[in-house]
Amino acid sequence: MKIGYYPGCAITKGATSEEYGTSVMKVSEVIGPKIEEIPDWSCCGASSAHATNHKLSTALSVRNLSLAEQHEYEEILAPCPMCSQRLIISQKDVQDDDVLKREVEDAIEMPCGTNVKVSNYLEIIKNYSMDEIKQKIKKTAKGLKVACYYGCLLVRPPKVLKFDDPEDPQSMDEIVRAIGAEPIDWEFKTNCCGGGFTLSRPDVVVKLTNDILEGAQEAGAHAIAVACPMCHANLDMRQKKIEKEYKRKYDIPIVYISELIGLALGLGAIGLGLDKHFVDTKSVVDAYT
Amino acid sequence: MGKKVGVFVCHCGTNISATVDVEKVAEEAKKKYPGVSYATTYKYMCSDPGQKLLRDKIKEEGLTGVVVAACSPKMHERTFRNAAVKTGLNPYQVEVSNIREQCSWVHQDKAVGTEKSIDLVRMMTEKTRKDTSLDAIKVPVTKRALVIGGGIAGIQAALDIADGGNEVILVEKDASIGGHMAQLSETFPTLDCSQCILTPRMVEVAQHENIKLYTWSQVESVGGYIGNFDVKIRKKARAVDLDLCTGCSSCWQVCPSKKIKSEFDTELGNRTAIYIPFPQAIPSKPVIDKEHCLLYRDARKKNIPPEDSKVCRKCYDVCPIAPVKAIDYAQEDEIVEVKVGAIVVATGYKELPNNVYGEYGKGKYQDVITGLQFERLASASGPTEGEIRRPSDGKEPEIIVFIQCVGSRDPAKGCSYCSKTCCMYTAKHAMLYKHKVHHGHAFVFYIDIRCAGKNYEEFSLRAIEEEGATYLRGRVSRIYKKGEKLIVLGADTLTGSQVEIEADMVVLASAMKAQDDAEVVARTLSIQYDKDRFFSELHPKLRPVESSNAGIFLAGACQGPKDIPETVAQASGAAAKVMALLSSDELEREPVVAKVDRLPPPVFSTCIGCFYCQRVCPYGAIEQEDIKARDGSVIKTVARVNEGLCQGCGLCAATCRSKSVELAGFSDEQVYAEINSVEFN
Amino acid sequence: MKIKINLNERSSDFAKEVEKRSGIKVKECYQCGKCTAGCPVAYEMDYMPNQIIRLVQIGARREALTSRTIWLCASCITCSTRCPKEVMIAELMDVLREMALEEGLANPSEKNITSFHESFLNSVKKHGRISEVWMLNEYKMKRPKTALQDLAVAPQMVVKGKLSFVPHNIKGKDAISRIFKKCKPK
Known part of the structure; x- marks a missing residue:
């Protein structure tokens, strides 16, 4: 199984927290799981979107879930908790609200990615890599x-x-x-x-x-x-x-x-x-x- | 022969021993107190082994008196006395010296605690040396109960006692039983119709073979004592013969006085001069309101007997009963005398009238009504047949304001207590209003929301969450009229803002007060009442249904504000107490009673017959006795204590100027011996 | 503050509007104050979090929407997490902010916060992702008074390679700007 990787803006190369992204990648190369960056991912909107515009916030997040599903990822890793939280909440919001779902689909010009599982970094390590850590420490x-x-x-x-x-x-x-x-x-x-x-x-x-x-x-x-x-x-x-x-x-x-x-x-x-x-x-x- | 007193000092774990050197107390007693032949200590005297120690030592040491130095006698005096009885020792030869509540618990210095304990035990030893053996007083029991008040409390108590196989006399001052509960629309927290659940109980009372019902009647006097009360009941003349009347309704249909404000409808509806208070009344037979009846008014004016007045005899004329009509203008009050063994007081409460709050208009605004008035508006049997309409113009109020704590929690208005029911009934009112006026808006001003009862919290939240009532936290300062609207000036302390509402109607959650005649009733029954004139229970926790007078029990709101479930529970509690009392043929009472001395002739008694004792006795236990010569002539009149009534408070003994009264177990000799044994330094 | 209630200005309407928009059961709040007790930013607020709900409950629309509190909420969701009545208070703040912006009522004293959100979203709109330097630039232009406050860390950030001056444009950035267009508030 391949896991999609959604770094989010803050931890990409040249950003304030690039070392988080770098270390996540390096560690994954040793103990897994294998992660692949979702092509052409975009910003989840973060607090600025959800604080001011619910629909925009939802659309910006769900676009990435839809991309992940297009590339057939069943699970994605979002190491930034702002991203993982926004992605999960937005996914739930479109699952629960048909009107919103239709509006979002209209905005992102894709079906909503309602099935892909979003995991934070701790979840990924706990679920896939604890044994590996013990062996490779x-x-x-x-x-x-x-x-x-x-x-x-x-x-x-x-x-x-x-x-x-x-x-x-x-x-x-x-x-x-x-x-x-x-x-x-x-x-x-x-x-x-x-x-x-x-x-x-x-x-x-x-x-x-x-x-x-x-x-x-x-x-x-x-x-x-x-x-x-x-x-x-x-x-x-x-x-x-x-x-x-x-x-x-x-x-x-x-x-x-x-x-x-x-x-x-x-x-x-x-x-x-x-x-x-x-x-x-x-x-x-x-x-x- | 001198008494052999044993002293047992209890450690009470460390409750006593931490601040009292118990060993030293026992040693001092053995060494220094005259009459003490044995002394010891024990970890817990009240425990089984502790009691065994007491019994064993009484036998082994041949003790004839016992002092247990332990907790308050209120806690374990009975325990130790019962233990002693098993050895054949008279229980009144056992005394408890309290070295815990008033000694170890209030001192920190062990030397002080020990010294004080030594004093206390010595005092009690001196008293014990002079203890006499006393025997429990036995009194016969009349197996019949009197219930005063025919509201839900009285109904419940009467039915429970009657179902238990005892005769019950139920006295109600109004024309029908039912009380306030009959006036209510729906009841919280289930919203079932009040009359629907009450009337079957009323019918049961009417049909019960063990219940004798006196309506339009009042208890005139109560004499006697527990197990043997002598009661006089005044049956007020209702001008209708209950035996003949069939309740056919012809009379009140023809009565020309139709505009009399109905008390049952809280003056929102009218009734006739000859009337039954409400359709389901028990008995369903009318009474004539003599104040308003044209015939009686005429008779009063002309100062003639009513039967001689010719102004209006429509009810008499229409009465179909023959040959003797059921209407009897000449009927007079009748006094019925009965003997009962127990009494349940269930005289209920009174709603705070609408004329107390000047800032709310003192009753001058027709559309500012009380909680009970709202009940009548919401009731299907009420003056608007359950439609919520303003009394002033009959319009449906679109904005309604409920104000909680009107007369409750308001010391400035003379009432500091919480009426306990208003939070719930206001939530219910807001709900009923929303059920009946869908587009209306309900606002509730509150200080706290107190809904502590099964399913109560959920109920009150339903008013807010489901029915959309808006609760505002604050009191209302003022209501005034502006055009057709009532301007309500309130506050919401949660936002720290003033709130001004243009309301159509305002409902005051008026306080539950003691009945106007509560003091009279209390005096008639020799029971105590509190600062708010509610009758006092004997112990706030452990004896909640007993009054201060043995054999008289309390049920319902006469003892304090209560809702229906609590009232019914207390009434059943009182009934259980009554049945326990009536289940025995004889009663045993503590022999700690006062006695007026009797001496051989020519003195007969040192009592000089001043009867100060009679005046101070709170229980009416002092009687006057004529001491007569052989020829029947009265030599002197002296006081006598009725042992059945006496509660052993000692007021008479303290008051007596000729030292003729003594309290058994607390004789002057004993008390002085105690005081004289204290070593003053 | 004085709240006037009459047939024309019914208090329940605002509460209903908020409830309808957010699905949050504002009425269910019984004002226990636990949200306020645990709020990390309450000390800076003009109304305590429970008072904001209260304002909604009793229909004080203007007071709620012009409050500084709604902007100071850090969305940490401590309040909603611990609320005994499960009232989504943090989420309510989102809705109130949105309404305040729509109605032009956002409190000017918290302009720093609103400007930051604007700059942030403009950067997303333009590039599809956040370009920290350019977002910061726009924000500092909007709020010149804040220009100096982060200067202390800037050189070190440059040294550590944490400030990239080249914005990353995603391929689908046109799709992103279409999302913005379609999600424009009414």
């Missing part, structure tokens, strides 16, 4: 305490996404455990980082991310693992500013779960994109032996 990071940060979009709305426990998710923790690091129990796993307000209301983002960083630090985290480019951007790129504003020292590397898997598989840190982070990731890289 080369290094472990014993004693590296990792705060798994899921954010909003992986788990909410739970009734639609049907993924993990929205108040205390465990999927990423299980993966971290499988690659020989130590997931910690902490209180801010699904708190909001301010997401899309990074440009328009940076003040809000700074406050929310400070809460998260403080929570992780108090719980003794050496690093925060994420699976979302927006969470990453807010926690990593803004960490200096947060430290300045709140007069605190965090210095907590923010790493993608795919990067952590890559390190455990013995892949090179630079190749995984760990040099692209704002907060130095050396301590994490060095923890792998």
